Amino acid sequence: MPSDLPASAAAPTASPLMQRARRVLHQVYGYDAFRGQQGEIVQRVAKGGDALVLMPTGGGKSICYQVPALLRGGVGVVISPLIALMQDQVEALRANGVRAAALNSSLDVGEQRRIEQAALTGELDLLYLAPERLSTERTLELLDRLAISVFAIDEAHCVAQWGHDFRPDYLQLEVLHERWPTVPRIALTATATPATRAEIVDRLHLEDAQVFVSSFDRPNIQYRIVPKHRPVEQLVSFIRDEHAGEAGIVYCLSRASVERTADALNERGIAALIYHAGLPNELRAANQARFLQEDGLVMVATIAFGMGIDKPDVRFVAHLDLPKSIEGYYQETGRAGRDGLPATAWLAYGLQDVVQQRQMIERGAGDPMHKRAQTRALDAMLALCETLECRRVRLLAHFGEASAPCGNCDTCLTPPERFDATVPAQKLLSTIVRLQRERGQHFGAGHLIDILLGHETDRVHGYHHDELSTFGIGTELQPAQWRAVIRQLLALGYLRTSPDRYATLGITEAAIPVLKGEQALELRRDLGAAAQRGSRRGPRSAAAVADLPEALHPLFERLRHWRSETAKAQGVPAYIVFTDATLRAIAAAQPASTQALSQVSGVGEAKLAVYGEAILEIVADF
Known part of the structure; x- marks a missing residue:
């Protein structure tokens, strides 16, 4: 435990406990004052109370448990889901003069025993553990012999079974309350909806915990979602025009896409590294170290990269594929601009993203309840992409936070053009119904558009679809505009896709009032598609x-x-x-x-x- 600074370093009106807390804050971290709710949280836990902390990425969550651990004496035990995250925290603490260590599978037996002995002899202030270690009797017996100051559960959303980062090992963390009921616990996360929050409280038995909810808003991040046409080229232009020579993260859905995108960036003079689960551990670690240590690098990665990344000067986070949930999107984009300076969250999004994500849910493993949860999460993400209003308002509303239009997202800066899409939607829906009910046929977007535009293709003639009453009645829209309409109808739940590889389209019950003319429909006009096609x-x-x-x-x-x-x-x-x-x-x-x-x-x-x-x-x- 670091020694105290002179009492004059603390504000004279603070309680003795908070005077000590501020001295620790100044001595260990070099800060003069707590930010936001940090002081209240530190006081709550240092006094022995439980806490649930919801704070955005970059908000300073680690202070909230590290300072109480140092104030209370003994060993603070931190449950953390990733080895890399533990190592980053331990290295940062050691650099600040705090005695910290991590027990994880990367250590040999001798090193693990040395750390255990250091904890037993009072030579550690903080000990990091992976959640799975709590299933071993050796670890439980070790903790029984320690004077534990606090239990901190980092990335606590991992306990939520329908959350975006669910970790089964987190379900056993109720043992902390059962076996050591007098030790204060603090659970922390940057991504929790009200439902996830309730699940954390229930599974970790935090019913008596004081809940601290900071604003989820990151006003320095500009949120932008663009129509996807040639995403790699769009990405190159975005980086060159707005973030040349700056650090950024690009997320892709597949390993192959990661490697192809990184190659494209490097070929165009943008220094890029790759990170995905298929790489050798040594290469992943080396690339992560370079990204953290060097300036101006772009990391192209799957979502395997990022949890706990504490690089403050990431100026942009780009997505070339649609995230599966708003929680995942928020957590990933939150890695930009942790220093509070302007940053950009950029996403390229198109019809194929909607089709692909819905098919992945239908084809995936899991019972119907799990698939419904995945569908709800995807629907919320699609609503964010398709909104005609402020993106930040919708994003924050997902986490239960009311807000006003931000003036710093694409829909605020360049309000989307709306149009009455009732008639075009009826034409499309009517075509689908005629094909399915009259002929028992199911087709994908491309063929439906050919019918509506009256294209004399071999396939249209082969199926005699030029005889349909809807043949050629959709010429008021261009092909790309029709695809935008289909994308939005899918996102709004008026269309569904088949789970097979053909991705044929069908209508849902929700579409019937539109089809019958009982409900008007307003959509965004995809100007980006038309402009790019023309240019x-x-x-x-x-x-x-x-x-x-x-x-x-x-x-x-x-x-x-x-x-x-x-x-x-x-x-x-x-x-x-x-x-x-x-x-x-x-x-x-x-x-x-x-x-x-x-x-x-x-x-x-x-x-x-x-x-x-x-x-x-x-x-x-x-």
Whole structure:
């Protein structure tokens, strides 16, 4: 325990306990005053009371349990879910002169015994443990022999069974209350809805705990969600235009996407590292260390990266795939701007994201209750993406916090254009109903749009869909605008997708009042889609698109633009990547899977492995 500073360092009106707390704060951490509710929380726990603390990332949660542990004497025991998080905390504490250690699976037996002995002989102020260690009798017996000052349960949302970071080992933490009832407990998290909060209280038996809820608002973060068209290129432009040379995190859904995106950034002169569970432990650790230690690096990662990352100068967090929940999105974006300076949360979002996430829930493991919980979480995230109002208002409302429009999100800075989508929605819904009820047929978005636009495709003719009464009645919207309407109807729950790989569309009960004209429908006009499509029109060879339907010309142009950029990055002629003939065949086939793409003339195994995911993404986003 660090020695006290002179009494003059504390405010004269403070209680003796808080005078000591402020001296510890100043001596150990170099701060002159507690922030927000920190002082109240420290006082509560230092006096022996339980506490549940909800505080945003960067709000200073660690102070809330570390200072009481130092004030009370003995050993403060901290339950933490990740080895990397423990190590960061321990290193920071040791740098501040606090005697801290962590017991985890990365240590050999000799080192574990040395730490246990240090705790028993009073040589430790704080001891970090993984939750699974509390299932071993050796650890329980060790804790029985210690003078424990406080139990701190970090990342307490992990106890919530329907939460975004559920850890089964957290369910056994009720043993802390049962076995050591006189030791104060403090549970802390940055992401808890009212329902999650209630589950934490119930599972950890914190019924008598005082609850401290700080504002979830991070006013320095600007939230922006853009229509996804060519996400990697959009990301490159975003970084170059707004955050060149600055540190950032890019989240992708798959390992392959992580590696492809990082390669694209590096090829364009943006220094990027990768992090996902498929990498060797040594490489993951080395990349994380570089990101934390060096300036201006971009980490491209799956959500395996980030919990406990305490890098203050992350200037942006970007998502190339839709997060599964607002809790996950909030936690991930909260890694930006921890120093309080301006930062950006940027998300590229499109129809394929909605389809993919819904299919993942339907195909995934778990009982119906679990799937319903996942669906509710996804619905809330989709509502945030599609809102016509302030994004921050909706984000904070999810955590039970009322607020006014922020003036620092995209919908505040550039209010979206609304339009009465009742009639277009009726045309689409009517087409789906006619196909399913009259013919027993189910189709995906692309074919439905062909019908509405009156495209004379082989598939339309083959199914005689040009005979439908809705054939050609949707020409008031462009293909990309129709996709935006479908995306929003899916997000609002008026459409559903099949769980199979074809992702066919069906209507829900909620859509019936719209279909019957009993309910008006207002949607956002996807100006970004129209603007990007228009801006990318350029001169093209008549021969290159001669046998393509007019509706597929924009797709062909996108593929050519991607090929041009890829060729420039690699320093090779464009035809080395793909010929015009191959791009034309890809546009005509519109492949939705690696297998389908492999059937296109000119796409061999090597090019499929290198370029396949990028091509499929462009086609899907079209």
